[in-house]
Amino acid sequence: MFPYPSGMLHMGHVRVYTISDTLSRFHRMTGKHVLHPMGWDAFGLPAENAAIERNVAPGDWTKRNIAAMKEQLETILTDFNWDRELATCDPEYYKWTQHIFLQLFNNDMVYRKEAVVNWDPVDQTVLANEQVDKNGRSWRSGAVVEQRKLKQWFAKITDYAEDLLKDLEGLDWPEHVKSMQSNWIGRSEGAEFSFSLIQEGSSELPADSISVFTSRPDTLFGVSYLAIAADHPLVSAEYLPKDRADEVVRRAKEISSSLAGGGDRAAQGSKAGVFTGLYAKHPLDPARKVPVYIADYVLSTYGTGAVMGVPAHDIRDYEFSQANRIEIGNAVVEPSSPSDGSAAPSGELPVFTNLGVLRRVPENGPFGGMTSEDAMKAVVAAASKTGAGKAVVNYRLRDWLLSRQRYWGAPVPIIHCESCGVVPVPEKDLPVELPSNVQLSGRGGSPLARAADWVNCKCPKCNGAAKRDTDTLDTFVDSSWYFLRYADAQNAAKPFSAAKATAAMPVDIYIGGVEHAILHLLYSRFISKFLWKTGAYGETSSGARNGEPFKRLLTQGMAGNGARIIATGEAPAVSYEKMSKSKYNGVDPTETVAKYGADATRLHMLYLAPPQDVLEWDTQSIVGMQRWINRLGRLVDSAAENAPKQSWLQCVGERARWSKEAQETYRQTNVAVQRASESLSGSFAFNTAIAALIELSNYLATVKDTSHATFAYGIASLVKMVSPFAPSVGEELWEVLGKAGFLTAADLATSAGGGVFAQSWPDVDQSALRKLSVTIVVQINGKVRFRLEDAEPDQDKESILATIMEQPQAKKWLRSDDGTPKQVVKTIHVPNKLINIIVAK
Numbered sequence: 001m002f003p004y005p006s007g008m009l010h011m012g013h014v015r016v017y018t019i020s021d022t023l024s025r026f027h028r029m030t031g032k033h034v035l036h037p038m039g040w041d042a043f044g045l046p047a048e049n050a051a052i053e054r055n056v057a058p059g060d061w062t063k064r065n066i067a068a069m070k071e072q073l074e075t076i077l078t079d080f081n082w083d084r085e086l087a088t089c090d091p092e093y094y095k096w097t098q099h100i101f102l103q104l105f106n107n108d109m110v111y112r113k114e115a116v117v118n119w120d121p122v123d124q125t126v127l128a129n130e131q132v133d134k135n136g137r138s139w140r141s142g143a144v145v146e147q148r149k150l151k152q153w154f155a156k157i158t159d160y161a162e163d164l165l166k167d168l169e170g171l172d173w174p175e176h177v178k179s180m181q182s183n184w185i186g187r188s189e190g191a192e193f194s195f196s197l198i199q200e201g202s203s204e205l206p207a208d209s210i211s212v213f214t215s216r217p218d219t220l221f222g223v224s225y226l227a228i229a230a231d232h233p234l235v236s237a238e239y240l241p242k243d244r245a246d247e248v249v250r251r252a253k254e255i256s257s258s259l260a261g262g263g264d265r266a267a268q269g270s271k272a273g274v275f276t277g278l279y280a281k282h283p284l285d286p287a288r289k290v291p292v293y294i295a296d297y298v299l300s301t302y303g304t305g306a307v308m309g310v311p312a313h314d315i316r317d318y319e320f321s322q323a324n325r326i327e328i329g330n331a332v333v334e335p336s337s338p339s340d341g342s343a344a345p346s347g348e349l350p351v352f353t354n355l356g357v358l359r360r361v362p363e364n365g366p367f368g369g370m371t372s373e374d375a376m377k378a379v380v381a382a383a384s385k386t387g388a389g390k391a392v393v394n395y396r397l398r399d400w401l402l403s404r405q406r407y408w409g410a411p412v413p414i415i416h417c418e419s420c421g422v423v424p425v426p427e428k429d430l431p432v433e434l435p436s437n438v439q440l441s442g443r444g445g446s447p448l449a450r451a452a453d454w455v456n457c458k459c460p461k462c463n464g465a466a467k468r469d470t471d472t473l474d475t476f477v478d479s480s481w482y483f484l485r486y487a488d489a490q491n492a493a494k495p496f497s498a499a500k501a502t503a504a505m506p507v508d509i510y511i512g513g514v515e516h517a518i519l520h521l522l523y524s525r526f527i528s529k530f531l532w533k534t535g536a537y538g539e540t541s542s543g544a545r546n547g548e549p550f551k552r553l554l555t556q557g558m559a560g561n562g563a564r565i566i567a568t569g570e571a572p573a574v575s576y577e578k579m580s581k582s583k584y585n586g587v588d589p590t591e592t593v594a595k596y597g598a599d600a601t602r603l604h605m606l607y608l609a610p611p612q613d614v615l616e617w618d619t620q621s622i623v624g625m626q627r628w629i630n631r632l633g634r635l636v637d638s639a640a641e642n643a644p645k646q647s648w649l650q651c652v653g654e655r656a657r658w659s660k661e662a663q664e665t666y667r668q669t670n671v672a673v674q675r676a677s678e679s680l681s682g683s684f685a686f687n688t689a690i691a692a693l694i695e696l697s698n699y700l701a702t703v704k705d706t707s708h709a710t711f712a713y714g715i716a717s718l719v720k721m722v723s724p725f726a727p728s729v730g731e732e733l734w735e736v737l738g739k740a741g742f743l744t745a746a747d748l749a750t751s752a753g754g755g756v757f758a759q760s761w762p763d764v765d766q767s768a769l770r771k772l773s774v775t776i777v778v779q780i781n782g783k784v785r786f787r788l789e790d791a792e793p794d795q796d797k798e799s800i801l802a803t804i805m806e807q808p809q810a811k812k813w814l815r816s817d818d819g820t821p822k823q824v825v826k827t828i829h830v831p832n833k834l835i836n837i838i839v840a841k
């Protein structure tokens, strides 16, 4: 994941890019063609704020930050494909972001809609729900967020809800990230029922019924009220009974303004409500009259914006019924309880939320006695006969609001003409560049609206006077396709060539902070799928054929409690801010690198914790890594003094005649190769890889016959394996070995030329992994009596027992005085470690 160019590399960046750099160096050494690109997520509010606070142009500020961070990235020895560098604020890049918007437009995947938005009255800007905290305050300014209506662009991500959910299955991603994605999409099966309104007054209603969405059609006969959202179309003085209309509308306004931020907050609303004066008919029991309320817990953006209140079976409905003194009808009971419902529901509240059996009471009609499962189907079937209901699937996912009333973003490539309406900017006129002469004050809506000579333009259709759209695109649009651009970053004619993107996609390993586990990944998946479906790129035979952009995801844990907030799927943006202020991100990597060196910093970072875990940066123990690097230097220096007697190839040919020590050296080397390779190619447990390298170096320091080629092989392999983690140490040590003429004789695969990163990663010789011998503790009747040294590994119980009987000590413990073996009652065997022999007394 590319960084936001804040100007300062923090420890979180060091961690992500150390991981990606180590992996990319490793995979290059295994002979793969690796693309390790880097770029800058360079649009966004901070640049605009810098402009306001420090009077620097956002572009200049951003460019300076990029230069500074690039330098810092070099100091941690990252090896990126800089020839593919991109910055989303560069017109050469956002030209294509605009092109992709137009692709969405041409495919009817974006639309303009007046929508209630969260308005930050201090920053004068629209906020995403994720930017509003639990108390309805802006994540940035802290101001109480207001609700406003603005005409804005939306992308139809909901058209892809099913695919975005279903295709999660095939991804090699952490389970918790997949479940965050799936909760965000929030598929819910249920039914819609329509309740006809009873027209008591003479007013013309905008609809003759209220449609509700329920996930529990089996509770339809327990409904005691309907509740509609405060901004439901019925909430208007002209439709409501005259005597209470004004009061109801006033209360509805209060309710909706207390709900800024939407989402989960509203679901936990105060249960405030107001009776509208309207009544509706029960769809399957027309004699029943149900009162209609406005309720703060009903979201206007979910389902139909209206619910059927069933206080006996839903806790929110119960609380609302208590607060508004509504009677409770009880429809479903526990299967075991008497079906007349005389038993009280279990649990703290008189609410039974489980599935059960429908009571045999007149209210439940012919459905009494059915299980909830059966009743759900039967009730929906009965209602669909009369057109009063149907089965539906609902999603929590909402369409993606693309418009931002900000300056530092890609202008929406649309022109508004009084006679032609909405007109897309012709491709040949892209990019629509940002005007540079805009006064930024942080107040008063879209800054672009103030650049009169930019706003006023000619309509591409009728050539008449027209105006540009003055909003910019959400920066999540910029970052939803940059990985595709990496495949073909210099392309001046297209966002990327289909062939190049097809060859490169999907991204094999996508690495980044868990704070992007929801939105960035969801939007990237959506845009990738869209581009894939419209043929902008295809899939190689190995692909999953669904346009998924990221095959494997490695999310790195953060410090502080931010990660936990995120695990619940809440407010990633808020948490990100908190996290960047947290303890370990407060440590300045430049200082650490200057003091301990980049290699020690990288090694220490990866050794402290597996990448998924939260990292508590600890400056104390980094000296341990420094010392290990020094020991490694001494080990290699002394090895270089003593070139091996034989070439490695010759040596391998004589394997049968190797000394015990040589065999053990070869075994130790292969164990380390196996552990390091496994961690780098599969588990990403870098800490165990480094531990294996430390163990190997400790072993090699004890080898006596250092002129044996197995020792040289061990040393050369160790240096190669250290290199992806500690590149400058690796290069340096390789050079020492090369100069000493050590490598020509020792190294199997390659010559000493080209430096360590031109070498191939050592292969594991599976046949060498087995321990040469083991020591087995022998217990007799549970007491340790002696040890079997130098035993053949992996023996079964019987063969060990046979060996033991031949030992001199066996005489004393396992034979009677007359020499006959004692009767063995039982043996307990821990392979390669211990055997406990129970003998009869």
Ligand code: ANZ
Binding pocket: 187, 188, 189, 213, 214, 215, 216, 219, 297, 298, 299, 300, 301, 302, 303, 304, 305, 306, 307, 308, 309, 310, 313, 314, 353, 394
């Ligand atoms: C009656 C009922 C009875 C409900 C019962 C639940 C349990 P999920 O599963 O998340 O989709 N609901 C529907 N639309 C809503 C809205 N716009 N705002 C707030 N709540 C809404 O939730 C579906 C349930 O959430 C629906 O099923 C409805 O309450 C409520 F024993 O209908 B239920």
Ligand code: ZN
Binding pocket: 417, 418, 419, 420, 421, 459, 460, 461, 462, 463, 464, 466
């Ligand atoms: Zn026109």
